[in-house]
Amino acid sequence: MSPSAFEDHLLAPRGRGRLSDGPHAGAAGGAACGDLVRITVAIEADRIVDAGFDASGCGAAQAAASAAVELVAGAPLLEAARLGADEVAAALGGLLPAKRHAAALAAEALHRALGAAAAADAELTPAADRTLVAMSGGVDSAVAAHLARAGGDDVVAVTLELWSDPANDGERSCCSPQAVSGARALAHAMGLPHLTLDLREAFRREVVDDFVREHAAGRTPNPCVRCNGQVRFEEMLALATRLGAGRLATGHYARIARDDDGPLLAAAADANKDQTYMLARLDPKALGRLHFPLAGRTKPQVRELARRAGLPVADRPESQDLCFLAGVGKRGFLRAREGARPPAAAGADAKATQSLPRARTPRGEIVSLAGEVLGHHEGQRDYTVGQRRGLGVAAPEPLYVLSKNAARERVTVGPRSALATTSVELEGAVLHRDGDRVEAVKLRYRSVPVKCRVEGAPRRGAHANLSLTLAQPVEGVAPGQTACLLAGDRVVGCATIG
Incomplete structure (x- = not known):
């Protein structure tokens, strides 16, 4: 560690207090670690024209924020998007392991600010070979980015931050803050600029609140279908336009086919991984700008390609949970959002909390087709039509959920033939x-x-x-x-x- 560079930023911080009221800010840290970094940037066309910061906590956090601001001020947006904790630490002459977290906080705050500014103000000259690639940090999206670059594309990576909840297992959630950091590190290791879009408010409003409401109404929604159709792709395509990218590539297993009336979504070569169902709500008008590099490949082929390319996520397990249920489970998630409402929150969290449905009757009846009460349950939202396991009812033959009456908190069960x-x-x-x-x-x-x-x-x-x-x-x-x-x-x- 070079004392001179570190002390220079500590004693003469660059941009401290500047743009404090700027619209595009990113923050990282907080009470849990004792350090907080907030960085603000201003973009005109394809360049960062100004940047500033505020920081509290240890001196390393303040010095790292100053170094990050100095690195990006006046830089092209896509060059700034290549910066990570390593570059921030290097600008300080290196950091001891005990202070390394400061560079990570500064990089995180910077990328939150860059993503917000790029989505709102960036205007890059269109380039036919530029491709925006959605990266989750998993093997599929990494291989999609690798294939796009191998094909000669100028690749820019983007990751969506959709959900942040201390109760979740962030390592198992594809869109958590931890997943975003991992995807950024992977993109940088691949030599790609990376941007983050913070869509937590839109995701909570359009997907999570709907998920809770639908279950309260006795239905079984598809949040991933809704997210793809109403949140993810619309925002990524808008960013692609601002970045001058001709197309958006993702790691989904799907194809784009065409007939006389235009493009349509079509099944991928790997029937076991085909994701057209999850993409069913995409507007065909958007398909002309989409690219699915994995369309003709199987999952084993994708993993082998990742190994040959030296990608560190080649053998990473797949996430099986909905991103906002990871480590919590559907039943626990829904129960936590019934009964007493959470404490008042600020900003997006407050607006989202206000729209959640109020609690329903805590217990209800499980009845036969003839109306005979067979047992009781703790909420119809715990059941799905067709469910057999976990009914808690003893019977001489297997019983299945046939229907639900949300208003009466009643679950009707019967033989499989009645389904x-x-x-x-x-x-x-x-x-x-x-x-x-x-x-x-x-x-x-x-x-x-x-x-x-x-x-x-x-x-x-x-x-x-x-x-x-x-x-x-x-x-x-x-x-x-x-x-x-x-x-x-x-x-x-x-x-x-x-």
């Missing part, structure tokens, strides 16, 4: 092609498509309600789930099961 149906009502449907093009429907993420017919020959466009007739009985059709409408392996519409 089957050949008709499905749809809500909020969007047809990308006329209804007579629909050949099959996928009613759950991992389900096999079932041949069907859309009644009434509806034309392409939005429809408040539609009716499906299935070619064969299907069990466990759950209200609130997504219905992905198919023509062959192409997505020609989507809706919510009513």
Whole structure:
């Protein structure tokens, strides 16, 4: 560690107090560690024209914030996006291990500010070979970035911060602060500039609050489908435009196909990993700017490619949890949001908390088809149509959840045969092609498509309600789930099961 560089920034900090009221600020640290760094930047076109900071806590945090501000002031945005804790520490002449956290805090605050400023004010000259790649820190997105760069693209990485909750397991959540830091470190190790978009408010409002409301209403929503359709892709495509990127690439297993009417989402080569169901709500108009580099590859092939490329995440396990349920579980998450409301919070948290539904009856009945009370439960939101395990009811034959009455907190159970149906009502449907093009429907993420017919020959466009007739009985059709409408392996519409 060079005392001269460190002391220079400590005694003569660069930009301290400047832009204190600026609109694009990022903060890192807090009471838990005793240090807090706040960095603000201003962008014009493709360059950072000014930067400032405020910091409290140890001297290392203040010196690191000063060094970060000096590094980025006047720099091109995409060069600033390459900076991390290593560069901040180097600008201070190196840091002892005990002070290394200060450089990490400064880098985190800087990148929060850069992401906010880029999303609002950046105007880079369009470049046909520039590709924005969504990076989660996992192997799929890393390989997508690697393939884009290997193909000659000028790659910029972006990671979305969607959820932050101390109760969650941040290491298992794909969009937590820990995951964002890991994705940034990976992008920098690959030599890529990296930006972070903080979408926590939009995600809470559009996805999490809806998840809670839907369960309270007795339905089983698909938060990932909603997130992709209403939050993630819209914001990333907007950022791509500001960065002058011709396309957005992701690590999803999906294809883009075309017919005479334009592009459509289509199934990937790896049927076991196909994610078209999760992407079903994407507007086909956006598909012209999307690129799925993994479309023709299987998961084992992707991992092998990552190993050959020397990517450190080649053997990283996949996350199996919804990002906001990691380490908590659905039941615990929903119960924590019923009953007493959380303490008043500031900013986005306060607005989101106010929109959460109030508690329902804490206990209800489990009844048979004949109305006989078989047992009691602690909330209908703990159950899903088609569920067999965990009912807590003794019976001579296996019982399944057949339906739920949220208003009465009643769960009706019965034999498996009672689950089957050949008709499905749809809500909020969007047809990308006329209804007579629909050949099959996928009613759950991992389900096999079932041949069907859309009644009434509806034309392409939005429809408040539609009716499906299935070619064969299907069990466990759950209200609130997504219905992905198919023509062959192409997505020609989507809706919510009513």
